[in-house]
Amino acid sequence: MYAGGDLFPMYQGVLVCGGAVVFAPAAGAAVPAASCTVTPGPNDTYVVITGEGFTGPRKLNDGESTVDLAIGPDGTFRVQRFQKNVDYTVLAVNEDQNFIFVNCKKVGSAATPKPQNPQNTPPVQPGSRRDIAQGREAGTQAGAAAAKKSCETKPVADKSGQQHSDAYWQAWTQAANRAFNRVCNGR
Structure with a gap:
């Protein structure tokens, strides 16, 4: 493995790792470290993936799909994702971006109970009862959170980066409005 230097001056700042080429930042350039974490959501029904230190465009890969x-x-x-037992990686779209790929680190939540046997949990089918129940649960949480901030602004679903069925979003909207009204009318 060779990491630049005087031997091959035209390849300075290039590192070859098992067939992958990683470009190092130019000398003297201060590049903040990029990081990504995966945190379980309430009741362990989904995960929240957060990242910092990235330049766009980027893609998120879960081993089977890329978004x-x-x-x-x-x-x-x-972003929120329902695939909980996978390894997430943030990928660069352009070759000249720093941090070609960053593996996301899983962090636990003390308030999150672990499922007894996560391998036997089937995936949620769009429009199924579980899909609608998850939409209802997420909507209830969003509605209550919005009401705690202000009773002037109703909750709005953030559908960016999330792929759910129409039934999920209908359940989300109904539950969010119901929770919002319950909290705001109870004041």
Whole structure:
């Protein structure tokens, strides 16, 4: 393995790792470290993936599929995914980007109970009872959270980066509005 130097001056800043080429930043360039974490959501029904220190465009890979990430101007992103028992990786789209790939680190939550046998949990089918129940649960949480911030602004579903059925979003909207009204009318 060779990491640049005087032997091959035209390849300075290039590192070859088992067939993958990783470009190092130019000398003197301060590049913040990019990081990504996967945190269990409430009741362990989904995971929240957050990242910082990235430049767009980026993609999120779960080993089976790849989706576009919306990287904010501050280099951060936040998405929810229902695939809990997979390894997530943030991938660069352009070859000249720093941090060609970043593996996301799984972190636990003390308040999150672990499922007894996660391998036997079948995937949620779009439009199924479980899909609708998950939409209802997420909507209830979003509605209550929005009401705690202000009773002037009703909750709005953030559908960016999330793939759910129409039934899920209908259940989400109904539950969010119900929870919002319950909290705000109880004040």
